[in-house]
Amino acid sequence: MKKKVAVITTKFLEEFLNNSFNEMNIDCDFQIYIYETFEDIKNIYLNIPLDTEGILTSGVFPAQVIKKSFQENTIPISYFNIDDADIYRLFFLILYKNRNLDINRVYADPLGAFDIDLNKYLQSNHKLDYSEMIEPMVKNMSLEELKDIEKEQLKKHVTLWRNGHIDISVTRFSSLVEPLKKLGLKVYFPFPSHEYLKDSCMQLCQKIDLIKMKENQPAAINITIENSGVLDANLERKYINLHEALLDFSGSSLMEYVIQRNALGFEILTHRKKIEEKTLNYTSCTLRNFLKDRLDFKVYIGYGIGNDMYQARMNAIDANREAVINQVEGSFLINNLNELIGPLGLPSNFIIQDNISEKIKSLTKNISLSPITIRKVVSAFKSMSNEQLTAKELALKLSITQRSANRFLSSMEKGNMVKIIDERRITTKGRPERVYKLNDQ
Incomplete structure (x- = not known):
């Protein structure tokens, strides 16, 4: 197609x-x-x-x-865009058609944008990588500047012509060709080559x-029922209710899901595009909100994306485990880069990256924290503009208690992974808060 x-x-x-x-x-x-x-x-x-x-x-x-x-x-x-070859080709065409032309009486805005003299450009066989030069300039322009540049260039061409300074205009703006022609100017445009x-x-x-390819990447959702591993007379009813709710949630998109039961709940096999839709591009969890209104028991949700279905399923299981461990309202997602994102739907949602420095990795052996916990704490530091955190700030970032945050930071300080760089007093009473920074330099 x-x-x-x-x-x-x-x-x-x-x-x-x-x-x-x-x-x-x-x-x-x-x-x-x-x-x-x-x-x-x-x-x-x-x-x-x-x-x-x-x-x-x-x-x-x-x-x-x-x-x-x-x-x-x-x-x-x-x-x-136009490139150097297009500009050169056009100028030689102009010179061929206008044998007696004074090149100083030509205004070319592709060169004028960079204050390049046309005469010197042609005589020195100057090479102009137009695309590489114009792109950074345009990207730094505001929306209003972008919209105004046409008017500014039109005014410049017309002013030079009416003041008798030019006979020919060369413009990179195809939108200016017809307006300039209507005013009586002789205008050329550097067409791109085929x-x-x-x-x-x-x-x-x-x-x-x-x-x-990305949209069709394999994806999985792992939904577990709270305390499904213990004896519960109502467990089968919960399975049935959860299955019905998942079918209703799928709605008209049922063909894009494979819903299957497992020992602790359900697994849904789908693709990345559907996950992006249902999580509003990894910022929310519409499934959790839907199930919360439909069920009288708690479930945990983990999303996984992988380069193959096995990786997607394993990532969904690990993400679900994060939801269980954190005991928060949001769900978690692990993508094909092994980045943990979450909690989805909460203000503390952020990406927990896998690419921590080699020095940090070498120090993890001496710390009594799980690798994923260390990744989460490191990512929390990296998410701050100055890469500094207090225990209170870490607790807010990870949606954990301040006591847990203090324990994490204390363990990492003993392992030489973080260092105290300052103390911050918020109130006149109580102890000042310690400010920590990653020791990865």
Whole structure:
């Protein structure tokens, strides 16, 4: 099936792009959406079909307008700029068609953006990696600056022409070509080569394929009934009620779940995209909220994502174990990178990373804490801007008691994993709070 790609561009480029797409052997269904100015891009984005899998824009500016306007956007975006070869090719075409042209009477905004003199550029055979130069500049621009740049460049071209300083304009903004022509200017635009355009399309296709691969990654949910390992006359009733609730929760998506009973509860086999939907991108746990309203007993939930189903199932079991150990209202998730995320649905939700430093790893042997506990504490430190914590702050981060936090920090201090760097007094009474920092330098 062809990938559905929305192409956001100008009327000036529409015919060129249609012809180029027809010549390319790319498995995409390109739908072109026209904007007149960057102000139009927001509405175009809002009106593209929901099944759009990728967005291709004519230049980095429209792409950045989308990214700045819709920071929650998950649709992959690629764009085609102009490159050094395109600029060179255009300038020699201009010189060929205008044999008596004074090159000093040409204004080229692709070069003007970087204060590069056109005459020196051509004489010195200067190489301009336009994409690498323009991208950092555009990324640092605010949304308002992005929207205003068209107007500023239009004004500059027109002012130079009306003041008699130029005879020819070269612009990288396809949206300015027609307005400048209507005013009577002689305008050139550096069209991208078919090869460059095709490369941009292929990059977008790769992004789409990567997202699909991630969405289809194996995933599992492990749901256990509280105290299911002990004798309980009502245990079978709980199993039945839980199973019915899970079927209701699945609803119209039942075909995307495999629900199976195990010794302690139920296991659901699914895929990553469904987990992301049900956890609101790993920030909440809609399943827990649903079951809490339906059941008169407590359950624990762990989510797992893996590179294969075995890893996903093991991660779900480990994540469920975290929920049991922590005894909090939220659930936990372990992804294919072995990062523990949670508690989902609580303010203290954060990512517990697996990539702790080699020095920290070497010190764990001398500490009477589990590896996962150490990872959680280290990740809590790393989540702070200054990588410093008090016991009270650690307790809030991990949703544990301050007594447990003190015990963790005391054990890690004895093992030389953390060090006390300060004491902080919150009130005039009582002991000051110790401020700890990781000893990983």
